[in-house]
Amino acid sequence: MQARLLLCLAFLALWPVSSSAWDYERHRLINELALGALPKDFPAFAQAAKARILFLGGEPDRWRNNNSDRALRHSNNPDHYFDVDDLADYGLKSSDLTQFRYEFVARLALERKARGRPEPKPEANPDRLDGLPGFLPWAITENYGRLRSAFSYLKVFEELGTEEEKTNARENVVYQMGLLSHFVGDASQPLHTTRHFNGWRGDNPKGYTTRPTFHRWIDGDFFKAHGAPDAAALGKALRPAQRLAVPSTRKDESGLFLASVLYINRQFDQVVPLYELEKSGKLSGEQAAAGRAFLEEQLGKGAQMLSDLWYDAWKGALPDRFLQAYLSERSLNPKKP
Numbered sequence: 001m002q003a004r005l006l007l008c009l010a011f012l013a014l015w016p017v018s019s020s021a022w023d024y025e026r027h028r029l030i031n032e033l034a035l036g037a038l039p040k041d042f043p044a045f046a047q048a049a050k051a052r053i054l055f056l057g058g059e060p061d062r063w064r065n066n067n068s069d070r071a072l073r074h075s076n077n078p079d080h081y082f083d084v085d086d087l088a089d090y091g092l093k094s095s096d097l098t099q100f101r102y103e104f105v106a107r108l109a110l111e112r113k114a115r116g117r118p119e120p121k122p123e124a125n126p127d128r129l130d131g132l133p134g135f136l137p138w139a140i141t142e143n144y145g146r147l148r149s150a151f152s153y154l155k156v157f158e159e160l161g162t163e164e165e166k167t168n169a170r171e172n173v174v175y176q177m178g179l180l181s182h183f184v185g186d187a188s189q190p191l192h193t194t195r196h197f198n199g200w201r202g203d204n205p206k207g208y209t210t211r212p213t214f215h216r217w218i219d220g221d222f223f224k225a226h227g228a229p230d231a232a233a234l235g236k237a238l239r240p241a242q243r244l245a246v247p248s249t250r251k252d253e254s255g256l257f258l259a260s261v262l263y264i265n266r267q268f269d270q271v272v273p274l275y276e277l278e279k280s281g282k283l284s285g286e287q288a289a290a291g292r293a294f295l296e297e298q299l300g301k302g303a304q305m306l307s308d309l310w311y312d313a314w315k316g317a318l319p320d321r322f323l324q325a326y327l328s329e330r331s332l333n334p335k336k337p
Contacts, residue, residue, distance in 0.1 A: 021080060021186035023220030026299060027057035029231060030185040031178070033303035037238040038311060046310075049174040056178020057185065073127045079139035079183060081192040084268040086133035091115070094265055095249075099257035101138040108132070136192065137260040139183040144256055144309055147176040151317035159319075160327035180313075181306050187260075188302030191215050193268035200275065208275040217283070218274070222295060226288050229296050238304050241311035256312075263305055270298065 022030070031054050035047060046053070063076045087093060090111040098104055112119070112131065120130035154169040161169070191197045191214075198215040200208040213221075223229060246259040274294065277283050283291035 021189035021192040021219065022299075022302075024058040024061070025228075026220055026223070027061075027182060027185050028054040029229060029234075030188070030299055030302045030306060031057045031181045032231065033235050033238060033300070034181065034241075034307035034310065036235050037241050037303065037307035039240055042241075042311065042314060043170075043173070045170045046174065046177065049171075052174055053178050053181070056175065057181050059178060060182040070127050074129060077127070078129060078132050078134045079136060080186050081134040081197065082136035082187075082264055083133040083195045083197070084193050084265060085195050089117075090133075094261050097137070097257075097261060099138075099141060099254050101135060101142070104135075104138070105132075136183060136187055137257065137264055140180070140187065140260040140263075140309075141254070141257045143176065143180040143183060144260075144313055147173070147180050147310070148313040148317045149320075150176045151314050153320040153323050155317065155319045156323045156327060160324070160331060177310055180309060184306040184309060185302045187264050187267055188298050188305070189218065190267050190270040190274050190298065191218055193264050194271045196271060196275070206275075207279065209278050214278065218295065222283060222288075222291065225284070226292060229292075229299060234296060234300050234303070237300055238307070241307035243315055244308055244312045267298070267301070270294075 032050070035050055035053065038046070060076065060080065063072060064080070066072055084094065087096075090108055092107070092111065098107070108131075117131075120128075122128075125131075150169070150173045154166075154173055157165045157169040186192050195201055196208075199210040199212055201210075204210065211217075244256065244259050246255045246262065248255045248258065277291050277294055281287050282289075
């Protein structure tokens with residue numbers, strides 16, 4: 001019996017840990033702060049659904065908990081990260097990226113073949129995720145698009161729909177706000193922008209930590225040990241939400257995708273400073289004040305970006321013309337199916 005227990009413990013120690021970005025409480029906080037930064041003219045039903053939006057901040061991580069579903073892991077897990085430092089292995093730069101997810105995947109395959117890089121062996125790659133840097137900027141862009149679409153048809157239902165349709169459309173907006181929130185929050189955690197996501201990997205001349213619990217410490221264990229973030233102070237530091245002002249630089253690139261990439265790159269710039277804080281002992285013990293300030297600032301960045309994206313999706317949503325025509329005809333011919 002004891003031998004079997006030791007064998008199980010050894011197996012679990014080798015089992016790869018799926019790291020999330022921020023724990024559930026930190027995602028809830030980001031959503032709460034983002035809601036607080038929305039202007040008074042933002043649709044009131046969103047504030048009324050605050051509890052639901054805070055709960056949904058953890059939804060995509062809950063999908064990741066189903067370890068028996070490889071297809072779900074394959075489709076969902078890469079949406080939570082983007083290893084910026086892996087792009088160089090494919091001869092790519094952030095400025096080379098396309099807003100189209102599958103076009104990016106095809107480019108990776110071509111670059112891998114051109115460089116003679118071997119394909120990961122299936123038996124060592126059950127989820128078929130090795131060799132992928134992640135899809136976080138696409139997850140943000142695509143979920144933003146779904147939210148803007150939800151606002152587009154809500155505007156039409158508000159004018160021409162039944163009370164039941166209005167209610168359902170508002171609930172869809174709330175759901176999409178919650179899903180988008182998770183990925184924007186993920187990107188504000190610097191360890192979700194790098195191959196060094198859970199301790200430094202490979203050459204390590206500066207002697208950064210390789211501790212395999214580092215990611216979990218940043219996600220939430222730090223705040224559990226040193227007290228919760230100062231939500232009131234963080235809320236006061238946020239400006240009111242505003243429209244995104246990032247121009248498109250290429251005909252095939254949306255301004256929103258570019259904004260997502262730039263946002264992720266700014267968090268990637270914080271990877272080394274985060275490891276430096278750990279190395280200097282400022283993420284624990286008596287010097288933890290510096291680490292707290294750093295992590296709280298990252299939470300604030302996530303909340304600010306999220307609030308801006310929510311606001312931009314609402315303001316940028318044009319009425320769904322197809323639905324508008326259908327509902328207008330229905331109002332003239334109420335008995336027509």
